[in-house]
Amino acid sequence: MRLSTLFTKTSKEAPKDELSVNARLLMQAGFIDKLTAGVYTYLPLGLRVLNKIANIIREEINKVGGQEILMPSLTPKSIWETTGRWASFDALFRLAGVDNKEYALGATHEEVVVPLAKQHVFSYKDLPVYIYQIQDKFRNEKRAKSGILRGREFIMKDLYSFHVNEEDLDEYYKTMQKVYFKIFARCGLLDKTYLTFAAGGSFAKYSHEFQTITPAGEDEIYICDGCKIAVNAEILGELGNKCPNCGNQKLQPEKAIEVGNIFKLGTKYSEPFGFAYFDEAGNKRPVIMGCYGIGLGRVLGTVAEVSHDESGLRWPKEIAPLAVHLVTLNSPDIEADNKIKLASEKIYRELEASGIEVLFDDREGETSTGEKFADADLIGCPIRLVVSERTLEQDSVEVKKRGEEKKELVKLSHVTSNM
């Protein structure tokens, strides 16, 4: 990807009215654009990160049997009436079609997935089954805030699991906890993310959230130093102000953002839709369900919150928009300048050919050296390469990691293998 033709530009100053770090950095660096409060466009660089997060989620969930589908966002009123949520779900966006038929924009998809699964699951032989999607969700939040962390439209992975009994659900629920930690690890959030007991359980008493510690978080959690499990402040009292796992009463309060949430739904949604299966003995039994969400934009925004410095973003390797930021520094000497151009074009081609994603700052003379370096820091790719008159004198390229001061020279012939 060439910076000279990239659709978006970075800006020298962060947007004045944004206070949240993720909004300031992501907008300044050209990853996202705000259309209206709580509604954002993902620009080329931002979309790359978002897609990487999506693909990590797909990989990890497919490994444990998840099957991806894509459900519609526009959903009929009737399914929401079946569960009573047309009336009770405050944040539901409701709208009317031309024939006065009413619709809701999908805020979550139990009402869609259960009737769907009912058409394909009849017997214990069809269970368990795990269905998920990655899709825009709409919630009419009273107040959108914190940049990309709480929007009215946001991209979410929602997985629904269907089981013959509670034991089977419990097992998968535990599996998903492990899967979630793998996902957050690959997104660079592992050391700050805690499994957190939270309200919202319908079948089980509690749900579990995955909370990442950051001052930008809107939740307060209490962390048990011993078992690394946390409790959301909203239920701490109910639990007797102690760790639900080991009874420890010394809990550390922290601000955190909820990046994922898993629920044992039981029969809460299968029952209203009459979703049942036949067991081995021919008895009709209700399907037991679980659901599991991850906010992809929230993950992206959370990474921006926890991984940046005064110069800009610092992307973890696996979700960086591109692996390498290749900077070519121009020279006033035409001959030298051509040499630099040729050398950097060659490196760009070689790296791309070997499957390494490169953001190539090939902008010419009018872009100053300082501007190029500032952009590299702001955009935050993990590795910066510099090709200049100085490095070519040594038949080399300069290599520097984002966030580190150390620079080293690598011979031109070794650049690709070195990456």
Next chain:
RNA sequence: CGGGGCGUGGCCCAGUUGGUUUAAGGCGCCUGCUUUGGGAGCAGGAGACCCCGAGUUCGAAUCUCGGCGCCCCGACCA
């Protein structure tokens, strides 16, 4: 939904006890020259329904009323 702040070229903003404002400056953009290891310099140029509407006035970016939008705090968060 309650409270607070803000709204001026694409961006950051000055101006706001009404009148030398023909709305200033910086960034960015266009032309030319110069420059090239941390957001360069000089010269020239383009770009503004001053958020919208109504009102007060000889005169409104500036005052009044109404509306809209954005941010922040709170409430809310199936």
